[in-house]
Amino acid sequence: xxxxxxxxxxxSPLPAxxxxxxRPLCVCLYVCGCLWFxxxxxxxxxHGTYFSENALLPGLVxxxxxxxxxxxxxxxxxxxxxxxxxxxxxxxxxxGQFTQLxxxxxxxxxxxxxxxxxxxxxxxxxxxxxxxxxxxxxTEALVVTAPYRPPAALxxxxxxxxxxxxxxxxxxSRQVYWAKDIIFLVTEHEQLGAQAWLEAYHSPQPLxxxxxxxxxxxxxxxxxxxxxxxxxxxxxxxxxEVHSAEVTHLDVKLEGLNGQLPNxxxxxxxxxxxxxxxxxHTFKNRADHPRPESMxxxxxxxxxxxxxxxxxxxxxxxxxxxxxHRYGVAAVTISGSGREAGGGxxxxxxxxxxxxxxxxxxxxxxxxxxxxxxxxxHQSFFFYLLPATNRYISIGVYMPPFGxxxxxxxxxxxxxxxxxxxxxxxxxxxxxxLQWAPVVVGTHATCFLLMxxxxxxxxxxxxxDLTPEDSVGLGLTACCVALLLVAVGAARSMKEAGxxxxxKICVLLELGVLLFAGAxxxxxxxxxxxxxxxxxxxxxxxxxxxxxHLLKSLLLLLVHPLALLFGAVLLDTNTHxxxxxxLRLLWRTVTGSKRALMYSVVDSLVYSNWVFxxxxxxxxxxxxxLWLIVHLHVDVCxxxxxxxxxxxxxxGEGTVKESKSKSE
Numbered sequence: 001x002x003x004x005x006x007x008x009x010x011x012s013p014l015p016a017x018x019x020x021x022x023r024p025l026c027v028c029l030y031v032c033g034c035l036w037f038x039x040x041x042x043x044x045x046x047h048g049t050y051f052s053e054n055a056l057l058p059g060l061v062x063x064x065x066x067x068x069x070x071x072x073x074x075x076x077x078x079x080x081x082x083x084x085x086x087x088x089x090x091x092x093x094x095x096g097q098f099t100q101l102x103x104x105x106x107x108x109x110x111x112x113x114x115x116x117x118x119x120x121x122x123x124x125x126x127x128x129x130x131x132x133x134x135x136x137x138x139t140e141a142l143v144v145t146a147p148y149r150p151p152a153a154l155x156x157x158x159x160x161x162x163x164x165x166x167x168x169x170x171x172x173s174r175q176v177y178w179a180k181d182i183i184f185l186v187t188e189h190e191q192l193g194a195q196a197w198l199e200a201y202h203s204p205q206p207l208x209x210x211x212x213x214x215x216x217x218x219x220x221x222x223x224x225x226x227x228x229x230x231x232x233x234x235x236x237x238x239x240x241e242v243h244s245a246e247v248t249h250l251d252v253k254l255e256g257l258n259g260q261l262p263n264x265x266x267x268x269x270x271x272x273x274x275x276x277x278x279x280x281h282t283f284k285n286r287a288d289h290p291r292p293e294s295m296x297x298x299x300x301x302x303x304x305x306x307x308x309x310x311x312x313x314x315x316x317x318x319x320x321x322x323x324x325h326r327y328g329v330a331a332v333t334i335s336g337s338g339r340e341a342g343g344g345x346x347x348x349x350x351x352x353x354x355x356x357x358x359x360x361x362x363x364x365x366x367x368x369x370x371x372x373x374x375x376x377x378h379q380s381f382f383f384y385l386l387p388a389t390n391r392y393i394s395i396g397v398y399m400p401p402f403g404x405x406x407x408x409x410x411x412x413x414x415x416x417x418x419x420x421x422x423x424x425x426x427x428x429x430x431x432x433x434l435q436w437a438p439v440v441v442g443t444h445a446t447c448f449l450l451m452x453x454x455x456x457x458x459x460x461x462x463x464x465d466l467t468p469e470d471s472v473g474l475g476l477t478a479c480c481v482a483l484l485l486v487a488v489g490a491a492r493s494m495k496e497a498g499x500x501x502x503x504k505i506c507v508l509l510e511l512g513v514l515l516f517a518g519a520x521x522x523x524x525x526x527x528x529x530x531x532x533x534x535x536x537x538x539x540x541x542x543x544x545x546x547x548x549h550l551l552k553s554l555l556l557l558l559v560h561p562l563a564l565l566f567g568a569v570l571l572d573t574n575t576h577x578x579x580x581x582x583l584r585l586l587w588r589t590v591t592g593s594k595r596a597l598m599y600s601v602v603d604s605l606v607y608s609n610w611v612f613x614x615x616x617x618x619x620x621x622x623x624x625x626l627w628l629i630v631h632l633h634v635d636v637c638x639x640x641x642x643x644x645x646x647x648x649x650x651x652g653e654g655t656v657k658e659s660k661s662k663s664e
Contacts, residue, residue: 015418022415026408026538033404034531040398041302041387043292047397049390051272052379053265056369059276065364067167068357075163075245082151082159089148089188091125097166098129098184101173104229105129110196111223112189115605116458116468116598124188126197130231131172131182141181141231142370143331144168144363146240147190147320156337161240162186164356168363180371181231187320192222194320195607199224201234202327221606236266236370236377237331238363239321244338246353249280249287250362253333254386256322258610259312259522262330263377264384264392270332271389273365279358281389284308288388301387308386312524315611316603323607330377334363383523398523406515406530412538413508416501436503439490439628443621450479451616454601472601473594480562480620487624491631500542500632507625511537514618525611529619532559540626542633552630560623561615562597569593 018025039045051058074097081093091107098105108126132138146161169184187193199222252270254261274281281287284307289297317323319333336359383395454472461471511533518526536559543549557563569592573585580588603609 015414018411019415019418022411026411029404029408029411030534033401033407036401036404037398037527038302040385040393040401041305042298043301043391045397046387046391046393049264049268049271049392051265051268053373053377055372055374056265056269057372058269058272058369059365061368063277063361063364065168065171065357065360067171067360068355070170071160071163071167071356071360072245074166075160078159078163085150087150087152089125089127089150089186091127094127094162094186098127098169101129101166101170103129103131103169103173103184106227106229108197108200108225108227110193110200110225112192112196112606113221113223115221115455116472116602117462122189122192124193124196126185126187126193128183128185128197128229129169130229131169131178131184132231133178133181134176136179136181136232138181139232140179141183141234142367143183143185143234143237143324143329144240144367145183145185145187145194145237145320147187147193149190156243158241158243160242160245160356164242164360164363165240167356168360168367171360171364172367177368178371180235180373182367183231183234191317191320191323191607194323196222196224197227198323198327200227201230234324234327234329235373237321237324237329238366239319239331239333240363241319241333241335242356242359243336244353245356247336247338247359248353249282249336250274250354250359251282251285251335251337252389253318253321253335254283255308255312255316255318256325256331257317257607258315259524260322260325261312261382261384262321262325262332263380263382265377265380266330266332267386268380269369270334270362270366273362273369276365277358277361279354279362283386283389284311288390292388292391301391305385305387305393309524309527312522313528315522315525315609316599328376334359385523395523399519402519402523402527402530405527406512406519406534408534408538409508409512409515413505413512416505416508420499420501420505436506439503440506440625443624444617446483447616447621447624450476450483450620451613453479455605469594469598472598476597477562480560483620483624484627487628488631491628492633494632500629503625504537504540504629507540507622507629508537511622514614514622518614522610525614532564533619533622537622537626540629542629542631549630553627556623556627556630561619565596566590566593569596 078090078093081090084090095105095107106128108128110124110126112122112124114120114122130141133140144165146158146165148162149155149158151157165184165186169182172178172182185194185197187197203224250270252267254267256262271281284304286300286304286307289300291297292301311318319335321331321333324331336354338353381392381394385393385398387393453475457475458468458471461468461475466474515526515530515534518529536555539552539555541552543552558567566589570585570589573580573588573592577585577588600609600612600615604612
C-alpha cells in the first residue's frame, strides 16, 4: 500500500510500467490460469489418494454379512406394503420391523410452512431406530440413512436401500464389537425430512415437553419439532440410494449444501472397500480410465473434474448426506442403479450384476472402519477436487491457477488507480468517489430488495391466477429489465458525473473480494464466476464508436445472471434430451429455467442455500454497475481527457528535475 499512498508515486517506474502494460498482462494471467487449471486433470499435476487417519484400518477384517436373502425378503414385504400407500410412507410397517429387531424405535414429525403462494403447510414423519453400543458409553454415533420414495414418486424408488438397511440392522444387532451407537434413519420428503431431523437432533433438548424448541421458533419456515430418543454425537453418516436388487456399480456422491465436501478419508475408505469386494465403483458415474497418462485419459479425467465443478457450484446437495456437513459431520451417498438405468461411463460390463450381499459387505466394512475412529475426521482434506476415484487435487494445487484467473481484476484496478491519481493533483479522484458513492449504494440496496421480494411476487401472482414459478420468473425478469432501462437512462443523464475509472475501480475491487473470499467457501462457484466475469469486467468501458459499444452491451447481456441460468439449463436440457426439436428444446429450457429459479429461492429460504443470495446481492449489482459504465455518455470522460492532455513525466524525469533543483 505504500506504493499507492506515496506522494512521489508518479516518479516511480513500477506504476508507470503497470499502467502501460496492464492490458497484455491481464490477458496473459487469464489465459495462463485457465490452461493451468485444465492441465490439473493430468496425473502429472495431481496426486494419488491415501489415508491420513490411521485408525480407520480399512479392510483389516473379513466381512461376515450374509443377509442377501433377508434383504430380498424385506424388499418384497416393503413393496407389498407400499402398494397400499401409493403417495406416503408406511410408518407403521417400518416401526414394526425395527421394533422386532430389538432396537429403540421412534418417529419424528415436522412441518414446513411453505413460503410461496398461499403458504400451505406440508407435514412429514421420519422413522429412526437406535442400536445402542454394547462396548461404548453412548457418547458417539454413526448414521445410516435412506430416503423413502413412494411408488408415485418421479425419482427412482429406494425400497432396496431400506430393505438393505433392515438386513444390516438385523446383522449389526447380533454383533458385540460396536463402540458407537448406530442410528438407522428413514426420511420422508427427501432432503426436507433429513434437514428437519438434523435440526431437531442438534438443538438443545427442552427441559419440559411443553417447552418450545429454540431451534424451531414459531417464525421459522421449517418446524423441526422434538426427538423422543437420542444417541451420541454423530461422527459420520452414510446415505443409501440403491434403486435395484441387482446394480451394475456403486457411485459415490460427495457435494453438499453450498459446495461443502466431506473429509477425503471417508471417500477413500468407500472406494478402497469397493475395490476389495470386487465391486465396480465410480465418481460422477464415470469409472477410472485404464490409461490415465494418455491424451484420452486426460480428457476423461477433465470431464469428470468439470462435472464436479459444475455440481459443486450449484450449491445443491447431491443427496441427503449434503445436509450433514454444516454440522461438522462427514457424510457421503452411496448410489446404485440396475441395468435398466444404464451403466456408468467406462464401467466394465459384467456377466452378472452386483447383489445386495456385496453392497452389504461394503457397508459393513465402512461401518466397522468408522467404529474404530477415536475422534472426528480432521486429518485429511476438506477442500479438494477429484478427477478420478483414486486421484485428488488439493487446495494448495488448484488455488494458484485460480489466483492467475482472478488476478487480472486486481492488476486492472491498480493500473486505473495510478492513472486517476496521476491525472490530476487537485483531488478530482476523491471528489469523483463521493459522486459515485450514491450510485453504488443505491444499486446494492435495490438488489437487496429484489432478493427479498420473491414471496411477495408469489402473493401478487395469485391475483392473476399465476403459479408461484411463473410469478417468480416473470417478476424477477421484469425487475431486471427495469434495472437495465433505469441504468441506461441514468447513464445518459450523467453529463458531469466525474471520472468513470473511479467507478470501475470500485467494481473491480468488489469483484476481487467476492472471488477470493468465495473461493475459500465454494471454490467451484468462485471459479465459474471468475472465468465469466473477469474478462467482462476488464472490457467494460465507455465507447465513442458504435460497434464496440454494441459488442460490449451484447457481452454484458450474455453474462447477466438470468441469462447464465438460462444458458446452464439449455445445456443441461440438450444433454438429457438430444433428440428434441429446437422448438421443443426452447420450451423445455424456459420451463426448466423458471423451475430452477424457483428452486433456488426455496432452497435459500428453507436450507440457507447461498446461490440465489450471491446472484442477487453480489453478481446483479456488479452487472448493473458494469452496464452503467458501458452506457456512460462521452461527456462523462471530459475530466479524464483534460487530465490526459497534461504531459506526464517520463521515467526518471521527475528524479532528474529534483536533483537539478537541489544542486541549484
